[in-house]
Amino acid sequence: MPREYCGIIVAAGGCVNAVIYNGLRTIQHRGQESAGIAVFSDRLAVKRGSGLVHDAVSAEDLAGLAGNVGIGHVRYSTLGGQAKECQQPMTVRAKFGDMALAHNGEIVNSQELRESLMAGGWGFVTDSDSEVILRLLSVKMASARDVVGGISQTMKELVGSYSLALMVGPRTFAIRDPLAIRPLCIGRIDGTYCAASESVVFDTLGGEFERDVRPGEIIELTEKGFVSHHLPDDGKRAHCMFEWIYFARPDSYVEGRLVYDVRRKVGMRLAAEAPAEADFVVPIPDSGRAHAIGYSETSGIPYAEGLIKNRYVQRTFIMPHQADRESNIRLKLNPLKPVIEGKRIILVDDSIVRGTTMRQIVGMVRRSGAKEVHLRIGCPPIVSPCFLGIDIKNREEFVTHNRDIEAIRRFLGADTLAYASLDTLVESIGRGPGELCLGCLTGKYPVPVAGKVESR
Ligand code: SF4
Incomplete structure (x- = not known):
């Protein structure tokens, strides 16, 4: 199974390609094996590739990625997860239009979800849990006959950590898991509304940090601003302590802490x-x-x-x-x-x-x-x-x-x-110990991990 640690960006309003490209370069430390950008104007356009952002997306590629909404991804993977098909944003054609997904996190029950989707006739191109999320989203949106309803239903089935950048046709979303394990925040850069893994994106690109995405929140980004849809918040949080200790840049704010x-x-x-x-x-x-x-x-x-x-x-x-x-x-x-x-x-x-x-x-x-x-x-x-x-x-x-x-x-x-x-x-x-994931230090995890096999 691929194990991923990544960075994501979502943007809406104005021509978003340069914001996404430069934002990804700002969070390049979160993944250096592949990068990709997907935008929508009258159709979905995507460019993914191996290496750093500037290796994966050339100036010429970027010129061809003109759109008013878009998402981006930088990716780190371990053995088995380096196939080209695992590069993100992943795309699929679905009932509500072409979809593109960028994921930071790991789904603990992805194998069960995969098996159940396969039993329903779905095939998979990769062994990535991100592909499971994408297929599940398209199934749930079709059955809910509604994009946001489908996202909510998908979130109720996912167990694990996920910050998502999602595009469905011309609509674009930033989504955070109900325990807010992986970081995600929103802000504005000139006339572009953005969500990014780290607040440093807004500083670097001369924008304004607004706030962290809340646990279980689905934010739709438009050229006019942010529209928030919520899963019920039970008050639980489990932010990964490693973001503060190692992963995030020192000049980022995570949950209000520099x-x-x-x-x-x-x-x-x-x-x-x-x-x-x-x-x-x-x-x-x-x-x-x-x-x-x-x-x-x-x-x-x-x-x-x-x-x-x-x-x-x-x-x-x-x-x-x-x-x-x-x-x-x-x-x-x-x-x-x-x-x-x-x-x-x-x-x-x-x-x-x-x-x-x-x-x-x-x-x-x-x-x-x-x-x-x-x-x-x-x-x-x-x-x-x-x-x-x-x-x-x-x-x-x-x-x-x-x-x-x-x-x-x-x-x-x-x-x-x-x-x-x-x-x-x-x-x-x-933050109180009840608001942090300390699983790798204590062996006590915020979600059930029974049956998870350690990789060899
Ligand atoms: S605290 Fe440890 S176990 Fe929990 S998400 Fe972070 S790295 Fe993983």
Whole structure:
């Protein structure tokens, strides 16, 4: 099964192609394996391709994508999900017109839904859960004889995380799952009304952030503004804590919290929880930077850039093959020897999943002459897989598998190792534990995941 972690954009009003294109480039960090744009003028036009947004959609392609409404997608996938057919927006011809869908998240009951659709005669082109959503939407819209009614009925059957950008003929929608697990917000850029995975899109393109899409909300975007349709809100939320800790850009607001502030606060509390005597606090760029700044502020230990990042190499965690990840780290980071040599270093990062990259970084810092290496991590240990859209799937690959903290420290080669506590994480995010998904930290998920098989 493909496991996806993505970014989406919806736009309506004016010629939307440039807004979608530039918006996707702003959230390129959310997926680098494929990208696509679909627009509607008098008919649906779509362009998808592999690689970064500018690889997937050329200037010439963009000129051919003129439309007043449109959606866009950047995608990350793991093994098995890289087929061209899995690139999004996915399209289908249906009763209410041509449909295009872009999805961020993961549907826990997609296999059951797929089987039931197949029993009803539907065929599938991919094994993607996004295709299941698209087929289900077309079936439900036909039976409800209404687009919004069909979307509501579809949402009642989906279990899992989904932020959706949907076009049905000339109508376009932004939809968020009832627990608001994956982010989605709305705003305006000149005369164009937009929804995007991250608020930074509105900042970057000179627009205005309006608000987050509410749990279970269906927003129709038109050239005049936003029309909101609601599923009943039972008050439950389960925002993915990883958005604040790793995935979202530091300059994005997620549920009203600036990501940079959350990370800095975690670092400040971590310094009080797990002090160390050292000469410098050094971030692992870029993911550990805000945490390291916070750690340095509270501890009084000077902050220094001791690892220099090559910005032209892809983000390590986004690489789908383990071998690629390992060779990539050597291209990606270079220790600044004059900062590190003979010094006691506190290395700070946001989280550890497999530990293989961290082990190499600690080794590099030691080979550059560090006297001591103290590791501080801005998130509690990851002990359970994610079934809700993040590629942390195989428990046996986790550095925590069959290791306690001391064994992890030895494996990573650090002098000391400390993780932020769960309280620090939750209090720094500033939402109650009942409003967050903490499944990969606690093994307790906000939706039933019984029967889900961990990928190998
Ligand atoms: S299990 Fe972890 S990564 Fe997955 S949605 Fe929940 S908090 Fe986010």
